[in-house]
Amino acid sequence: MFKKVLVANRGEIAVQVIRALHEMGIKAVAVYSVADQESLFVHLADEAVCIGASPVNQSYLNMQAIISAANLTGCQAIHPGYGFLSEKSEFAKMCADCQLTFIGPRPEVIDQMGDKENARQTMQRLGVPVIPGSPAVLKDVEAAMQAAHTLGYPVMIKAAAGGGGKGIRAVSNDQDLAKAFRTAQQEAQASYDDHRLYLEKIIAPAKHIEVQVLADQQGHVIYLPERDCSLQRNHQKV
Template sequence: MFNKILIANRGEIAVRIIRAARELGVGTVAIYSTADRDALHVHLADEAICVGPARSTESYLNMNNILSAAVATGAQAIHPGFGFLSENSKFARLCEEMNIKFIGPSAKVMDMMGDKINARAEMIKAGVPVTPGSEGEVHTTDEAVKIAEEIGYPIMLKASAGGGGKGIRKVNNVEELVPAFEAAQAEAQAAFGNGAMFIERMIFPARHIEVQILGDSHGNVIHLGERDCSLQRNNQKVLEESPSVAIGHTLREAITSAAVKAAAHVGYENAGTIEFLLDESSGNFYFMEMNTRVQVEHPVTEFVSGVDIVKEQIRVANGNALSVKQEDVTFSGHAIECRINAENPKFNFAPSPGKITNLFLPSGGVGLRVDSAMYSGYSIPPYYDSMIAKVIVHGENRFEALMKMQRALMEFDVEGVITNVDFQLELISDPHVVAGDYDTSFLGNVFLPEYQKEI
């Protein structure tokens, strides 16, 4: 096993990785920006090294500084977490060149599956269903108009190198297409340095279903079930659960088998997620994209499967075979995760950085977990993502999980900054959510209009 790994991230995911490594007996190195000097991950790691100023481009995205930190501290591997450099094939390739193990898939596979157009082509080869759409990159509005006419409206414009909801636009008709394409392309260029787009027919209404997969260097690929991530705002997930109430045994077998087939086709190693859109009316599902990293919502899968995904990542990167086979994986109960953000839902979810003057995190009972890097007296910097915690619950059934989440959110208390805790409590208590009657349009088209009336 590795003696020491460097965590190329911050916040709750850095804390999560440090804890998993410590339980495996592996030493840890934290990196931090000048703005994160007092962050929890810095205090918890065995060693910590500053890699630059507050701006991400000069610190958490600074490949040279991060690799230099790994060499200086003698780290044998780098865990990228999610976000930042986690899906950057150039960084993975540099790690390979410097004989530092990147805890994730190879740069080659990342290129294959991280680019949505390449991924789509590979899935067609693998026999995994994909939505009707463009066969390659789309660079001009003239191309976009022609393709949209062929596949039919409504369509989705997506950045080829996209992620995090950037460079995505829904287009209902030809009048909306040109301005939407130009806006999405500009956003993609600014966010990813790549303005290439592609077009898909919009599956609506739909469920956003993703399947957690694990692969190793010994040819083993397994799945850990599905997550329902349909509750989204501006293409960003807000709440996730596992299993999905929209899926029965037959469909579950089909969609998880497709995910395993997809991962095996590309020789995938480490943790990854295959994302699908499900048309509930027909029961058809379509490949959307693959995330070649650990997901924010991985804890719900850990609760229902009993498998520690982050520990498996480290073991697999070390060359070990997966600790479980598919026949060993059993699913128990129901799990839900709510993302807690430092933001103000009453003012269009504006970020709310500041100093935490008092903090009480929910606890007590079996099946409750809070992943966070917060502590009383900590100042949330304004430079990074607004997520400050994840509340994850597990119950014997969905009703118990819902009630446990309501209880947990009622106890959650943060003073000094504004959070979305009350918003999440209202969402988890909504009759439609309680009944499992929602799709990707529910939060934006149904829940938010009613919520905003009450403000």
């Protein structure tokens, strides 16, 4: 059992993880940006370390600063929550290299499934049906338009990295795509430090149903009941 875990996230996500750690008798270390220094999760933690300015690429995406904070405070593990570095295989590998347990999937699993474009290609190799989309990440607007013409409008521009509804835009013509491509790319870069985008055909009307699977290092695997994620706000599940 860990004695101290660093929580590499903020807001309600960090609050939930910190409370869970305390229920297990484990000390929690928070990391925070300058803008979050008075937040609830900072006050709930046993220790807190400021890791940078408010832009997330200078704080919550700053892998070196987070690793340093974990070592400085004597943590044995890092819990990334979701979003931010939770789907960054480079960070999971860095944790292992620094003798810190990354509470999440192995780096190679994140590469396969955390990156949405890689996940699409993995599923296609395994013969699993996927929504029609661009054959690879898009280099520029011209490549996006060519893919959109092949797929047929309407299409969805999607960030290859991360989650949480960032870097996603629905478009129905070339003019919308040209504008949305740049804003989605900027948003993905700011949110995930990764500007890669791809296209998917919009399926409508449709239901968004998910089944979550959990596994541990001892080989125990469970699945949770399905959940209807169709109701969304700003491409985020409600």
